[in-house]
Amino acid sequence: MSKGNPDSLRRLLDDQKLALVICWGLMLVLALLLAGNLYMSNGEEGGSVGELPPFIAVQQPSGETLMVGATEVTVDQWRICEQAQVCPLLSEGQRGSSPMVNMSWADVRVFIRWSAARQGLPLRVPTKEEWLVLAAEQAAMKRKPLFTDPRMAWAADYDLTALPVERKTRAVTAFGANSLGIYDIKGNVWEWVAACYYPQPGLPIEVFGCMNGRVAMGEREVGLSEQLRSPGNTGCGGGQPPANVGFRLVYSALEAP
Amino acid sequence: MFYKKSNVSSRLAAVLVVAGMLCAGSSHGADVENGKRVFKECSACHQAGEGAQNAFGPVLNNIVGRKAGSYPGYSYSGDLSKAGEKGLVWTPDLLFEWLDDPSIFLKSYLGDNNAASNMPVTFPDKQRREDVIAYLATQTEADAKDDGVLMSHGETPFDAKLMPNHDARPDPVDKLQHVRQKLVAPPMLPMHSQKATGEPKVVEIELTVEEKQWVLDGDGTEIWALTYNGSIPAPAMVVHQGDYVELTLKNPSTNLLVHNIDLHAVTGALGGAAITTISPGNQVTIRFKATKSGSFLYHCAPEGSMTPYHVTHGMTGMILVLPREGLTDDKGQPLVYDKAFYIGENDFYVPRDDKGDYKQYSRPGEDLTDWIKSMRTLTPTHVVFNGRVGALTGKGAMTANVGENVLFLHMQANRDTRPHLIGGHGDYVWETGSFASPPLKDVQTWFVRGGSVGAMLYRFKQPGVYAYLNHNLIEAVEFGAAAHVVVKGKWDDDLLKKVSQGPVSE
Numbered sequence: 079m080s081k082g083n084p085d086s087l088r089r090l091l092d093d094q095k096l097a098l099v100i101c102w103g104l105m106l107v108l109a110l111l112l113a114g115n116l117y118m119s120n121g122e123e124g125g126s127v128g129e130l131p132p133f134i135a136v137q138q139p140s141g142e143t144l145m146v147g148a149t150e151v152t153v154d155q156w157r158i159c160e161q162a163q164v165c166p167l168l169s170e171g172q173r174g175s176s177p178m179v180n181m182s183w184a185d186v187r188v189f190i191r192w193s194a195a196r197q198g199l200p201l202r203v204p205t206k207e208e209w210l211v212l213a214a215e216q217a218a219m220k221r222k223p224l225f226t227d228p229r230m231a232w233a234a235d236y237d238l239t240a241l242p243v244e245r246k247t248r249a250v251t252a253f254g255a256n257s258l259g260i261y262d263i264k265g266n267v268w269e270w271v272a273a274c275y276y277p278q279p280g281l282p283i284e285v286f287g288c289m290n291g292r293v294a295m296g297e298r299e300v301g302l303s304e305q306l307r308s309p310g311n312t313g314c315g316g317g318q319p320p321a322n323v324g325f326r327l328v329y330s331a332l333e334a335p
Numbered sequence: 336m337f338y339k340k341s342n343v344s345s346r347l348a349a350v351l352v353v354a355g356m357l358c359a360g361s362s363h364g365a366d367v368e369n370g371k372r373v374f375k376e377c378s379a380c381h382q383a384g385e386g387a388q389n390a391f392g393p394v395l396n397n398i399v400g401r402k403a404g405s406y407p408g409y410s411y412s413g414d415l416s417k418a419g420e421k422g423l424v425w426t427p428d429l430l431f432e433w434l435d436d437p438s439i440f441l442k443s444y445l446g447d448n449n450a451a452s453n454m455p456v457t458f459p460d461k462q463r464r465e466d467v468i469a470y471l472a473t474q475t476e477a478d479a480k481d482d483g484v485l486m487s488h489g490e491t492p493f494d495a496k497l498m499p500n501h502d503a504r505p506d507p508v509d510k511l512q513h514v515r516q517k518l519v520a521p522p523m524l525p526m527h528s529q530k531a532t533g534e535p536k537v538v539e540i541e542l543t544v545e546e547k548q549w550v551l552d553g554d555g556t557e558i559w560a561l562t563y564n565g566s567i568p569a570p571a572m573v574v575h576q577g578d579y580v581e582l583t584l585k586n587p588s589t590n591l592l593v594h595n596i597d598l599h600a601v602t603g604a605l606g607g608a609a610i611t612t613i614s615p616g617n618q619v620t621i622r623f624k625a626t627k628s629g630s631f632l633y634h635c636a637p638e639g640s641m642t643p644y645h646v647t648h649g650m651t652g653m654i655l656v657l658p659r660e661g662l663t664d665d666k667g668q669p670l671v672y673d674k675a676f677y678i679g680e681n682d683f684y685v686p687r688d689d690k691g692d693y694k695q696y697s698r699p700g701e702d703l704t705d706w707i708k709s710m711r712t713l714t715p716t717h718v719v720f721n722g723r724v725g726a727l728t729g730k731g732a733m734t735a736n737v738g739e740n741v742l743f744l745h746m747q748a749n750r751d752t753r754p755h756l757i758g759g760h761g762d763y764v765w766e767t768g769s770f771a772s773p774p775l776k777d778v779q780t781w782f783v784r785g786g787s788v789g790a791m792l793y794r795f796k797q798p799g800v801y802a803y804l805n806h807n808l809i810e811a812v813e814f815g816a817a818a819h820v821v822v823k824g825k826w827d828d829d830l831l832k833k834v835s836q837g838p839v840s841e
Binding site: 170171224225227229230232233236237238239240241242243244245246281282310318321 | 552553554555690691692723724725726728729730731732734798799800819821825826828832833836837838
């Protein structure tokens with residue numbers, strides 16, 4: 079499974095090259111510091127950054143520094159939350175070093191709330207726009223829509239070249255890092271993002287949850303029910319859901335204590 | 336007249352053994368006739384009598400007096416071979432202990448708590464044990480026993496080469512036109528005409544059994560599948576009512592198991608199963624007349640538990656026998672299809688280990704004991720179309736155009752299923768597969784009985800992506816019994832349009 083993003087974002091990034099170069103050194107220093115902190119603390123009472131993936135500083139087009147999980151949250155990291163009897167027991171049968179999957183958006187929120195309080199960090203998942211910046215290096219996947227009639231937008235993304243989904247996941251970092259130091263953007267699992275899904279243009283903006291589904295990003299943008307734990311099952315819908323959806327944590331450096 | 340002469344000394348030995356057992360003083364005495372019945376349970380794995388060959392288990396002729404683990408050409412478990420090397424020679428008494436629990440017997444005999452037998456069954460009932468041992472004692476290499484066991488479902492009574500045509504007169508069927516049908520992988524059907532032309536033909540078809548590793552889902556769950564021609568489901572055959580089918584079944588020597596074929600379109604001999612059982616390295620040819628029109632199942636059917644075992648490992652297929660004038664509605668008006676798809680629905684029962692993970696095996700048949708235990712729960716781990724979750728989606732999706740009549744043939748050998756086309760209907764449905772019965776009309780969901788092939792004809796009226804599934808939605812979504820049909824064409828607002836969407840107006 080590959081992931082991609084539109085070319086327009088790459089152009090946007092080109093404008094920011096200078097800022098990226100300036101920030102590069104800062105990012106490396108921060109990464110080293112965090113990595114050092116990461117594996118040293120393991121407090122029983124309070125949280126430990128070691129319970130989470132290392133964070134990498136990534137400059138956003140707005141100039142803001144976003145701290146981004148270098149990998150998706152792993153099964154082992156989810157299990158800490160399970161052992162604290164906070165997160166639902168969903169990790170059975172999953173390999174510890176792989177990204178945690180088979181949890182709904184509702185489950186992810188539980189993890190984030192618990193982990194943010196434990197770590198004292200304003201943790202969240204990236205917005206769609208932030209995710210696209212992280213994925214800017216991946217080639218945008220341009221596929222001719224299957225149907226161009228707007229009345230058939232619901233079926234336009236169907237891929238008549240897609241092979242049956244592979245649900246096996248690999249250990250995090252298996253798909254390598256991009257130049258930002260962010261791992262597995264181009265493979266392994268799709269990721270929940272902070273965005274509601276709007277299947278058609280013109281639908282009212284949702285404020286209290288995502289009634290039409292939440293966006294998961296990967297090969298393309300898909301909308302999934304926030305309650306769905308196993309999107310990969312080939313079911314009664316006409317679409318092709320992702321095999322697995324995980325999540326990557328981020329936080330704004332400005333908001334961090 | 337086809338059997339070899341009896342060997343007098345072996346017969347005498349057998350008589351002495353049985354006599355000895357009777358004299359040994361069991362409470363009721365051994366009943367050879369009942370033993371013969373009991374042996375039918377054993378015949379899922381073992382053969383005995385004239386022409387017996389090693390199958391899943393070794394030949395049991397002359398078992399009394401034989402050194403354990405010594406029948407030529409059979410690959411025994413290491414522990415049974417060890418017992419033979421240690422001097423184990425089968426006597427009625429030792430067989431009596433063995434059948435009580437083979438693994439416990441080996442542990443005790445070898446003094447090794449880790450010793451185990453591959454034999455999956457036990458016979459706790461002492462009388463049944465005595466009876467089957469008495470029966471086995473009568474089964475010697477040279478005996479000829481036309482006794483109903485050898486001729487039973489799943490047995491080959493003699494080598495086909497030894498069996499010339501009984502009737503020396505010319506066979507008029509030989510004079511009919513012979514055509515060879517090239518089979519294709521599902522969900523497609525072989526090239527065929529919907530209406531027959533001319534006289535009935537003899538359609539020559541070949542099936543080759545392939546035992547192969549097969550991935551069932553996106554998690555990589557893998558089994559040693561048993562297949563005809565390497566596909567799950569097996570390929571579709573298409574003929575017309577009144578045609579003859581000359582079917583050759585090959586079981587290459589690279590396979591490990593005995594196979595046969597039971598076709599529901601066949602009249603007699605257990606659908607052909609009784610005369611097609613072949614060991615690896617053999618082939619058999621039968622000719623049958625397609626007397627009834629309809630969509631029929633075919634499947635492998637060795638004896639006993641091996642039948643559902645083979646069926647739930649993929650050996651299921653379909654033969655479509657069209658009326659000579661083609662399909663018709665209830666008034667006899669012709670119904671013509673532009674395309675036809677054949678959806679094979681198969682249920683699998685993959686054994687799990689103590690951790691709940693699917694177990695893996697190193698060769699075909701190795702999962703027998705575990706699989707039988709698993710399938711007896713009647714709870715499949717997979718219910719899939721075309722052999723794997725998602726096989727008929729994406730690249731494998733079925734395609735059509737608005738205005739086309741599409742015939743869907745839905746096969747399930749084992750369980751009941753209820754096909755449904757989301758966003759469409761069954762214009763004409765032959766639920767039982769019988770084309771002699773008038774089709775149901777305008778059906779939302781139709782019922783296909785386990786052990787049959789249902790047929791449905793639908794003219795697509797709207798473009799888009801349709802889901803075609805088993806409308807037990809748990810089986811469709813959670814187990815995998817779902818497919819897609821992608822239909823191109825112009826959208827028709829008259830049939831469906833969105834009028835509005837927005838916040839609820841108070």
